[in-house]
Amino acid sequence: MSNDDFFYELQKHSEAKLNILDNYVVPWMRIITMGPYGERALVIDGFAGTGKYSNSDGSSIRLIKHVLKFCEQADQNNWDCPQLLILLIEGNRDNYNELLRNIYEITSLDLRDEEDFLPISDYPSIQVSCRFGDFDEILNSMLGRLKNGQTLIPSFCFIDPFGFKDTPFETIKKYLTNEKSEILLNFIYEETNRFITAKNPKVQSHMKSHFGIDNIQSIQDLVKGTPAQLRKQMIVDFYSRQLLENTDVNYVLTFEIKKAGRAKLILFYGTKSIEGLKVMKKAMWKVDGTGLYMFDDRKDPAQIEFQFTQDLNDTILLNDLCEILKNQYSGQHVHIKEIEAFVLTETIYPLENFCKKALKNLEKNDGFIEVKNRKVKGTYPKGTVIQFK
Template identity: 60%
Template structure:
């Protein structure tokens, strides 16, 4: 395929927000897999890699991912940790972009992937293996999944899916990938384009849309969004796709993040995982991009929202109070382990536990909302296995 230059010229702020979330998450994910009790090999799949470098010299996902991996290996050697075993599969369908990607990887790593189809070890970092595939995301992932022998699954894997439009990400393929036990996705759901064409009458567009949502009949969804105002229509679409992931794959947790450009919703990130530890890490990553609890980035915000330190402190106090009320309302008159409370915060509230959970519990304790706290030495601390009896 010929290169579509418009997608790869400049890294805009709204797209950088997406990559910042990827950065924050994938570093921790690699560490948890590679340095975990089993020291497993980890696979990162970048489904729409692009050239790796934008025209304004900012790095795209492939170069960012490789730099994170190299830094991780250097840190492991410095601390005497086992060398992390990391694999990267970069997929790029446009021929010119693919050639540039190989060139940019070579400039960073001195790894020559010209003519190579399999995984090659990174010079100086033998525990890192890299493969670049010149083909569509659908074809390459189909091939990868097809190579698995009966009864076998992928090694722990994370798939970053950042397409150009809705026709490039068939739901059934994503569902097949997610059948692997230790697999998860960060999907760039192209909302603006989906919203524009969801009720199109063209049979070809309808066929792509059905594959996009993983349905045989679009009537249910189109009837739900018909004549709805923009905010409600968006909520319906997000809920529908979330339910598709929850009901048709082994995903247990879904987290979304909205990204706006010039006030319009361009895309919505869908994170799907089977592991609550993944939600903990991803919430923290998303919170770094937007700490308002909205899970939304708007490229106009820096011009509109200049918050002073004291304003942030007031907002934090309000959020701590809000979370404290939610915890107390849920557990009032009952007993719970700290682990249960943290799971409730992660799965039933907007808050990441690192930022607000312990502060909310301290607030409740100071207000006399606890009957008794067991399995701890110091007041206002809540170590592992702490048991709290709520009034």
């Protein structure tokens, strides 16, 4: 495959990444804009590209189409149209010009040399801006215009660079100080791993910026001489700690994407919201239902399948969760809300299709639990208290 093919044809490992974006962004928009407060929201694509591959839409055009479809559904159901801003950033001039043409095709918006957000004629509450320039500079400029005490409206930022030098940790940290901000970051693991022990001062400078550290020697010493799998885990854990300890996010979720059996990308999702974590876990589980949170393109190219899917079926996974709940709560009275929070934050499992099914198995098959404060057997509504034996 030529380099041109790489950029113009969507490959299977990149499709997995975009499918996670697809699975997440629509529920996120609904939660923010259609909730009790009907908040205005901002979606950012930090590396928008041309918006299209030869065989598929890219992230930026997908985002716009999702929003348009959302508005159509709102019309059909007599809902208020959501108030959404879409900011697309692209630093390659040729890609930027092609992106403008692709946006015009579906919105009739002429965004050339236009820094303001322009409304889509059919849905004026949806406004789009397409900016030419570096992600780092444009995002910092936008954040710099916030006055003391101001914060961004609820926002989601998809960060999908070509290399590690384009995503300084300090910029991500600054963005995440905003109250309702979250990221889905494509951490270029293969390239990071290749250059993490480089001696070149320029590369070391980029690497320090990438990880948000002053001394690159600390992480070089950490990974030096370690086996590949352990090295990968060390790097992922290090970056996760950076997000959890040095930004305002409360939850970090990762997803590994392999190409030809080798770790290519690591997606990092960071959020302050347990509701966001719930939605992203579900989004990732749709792409890999094994609990491994991993895509490997060596499988059948006509499908999105993952290692061990046939072996780790739902029965095995549910049995595993049942054992986890037994070990965690044996002998205790526990509120359903606490159980759901534990499953969401401390296990691999999403709530949907697992938590309540596991409780049902424990009640029906094992008699391991007794349920109070409910009217219908086999259900676990809010207010339910469960006695674990």
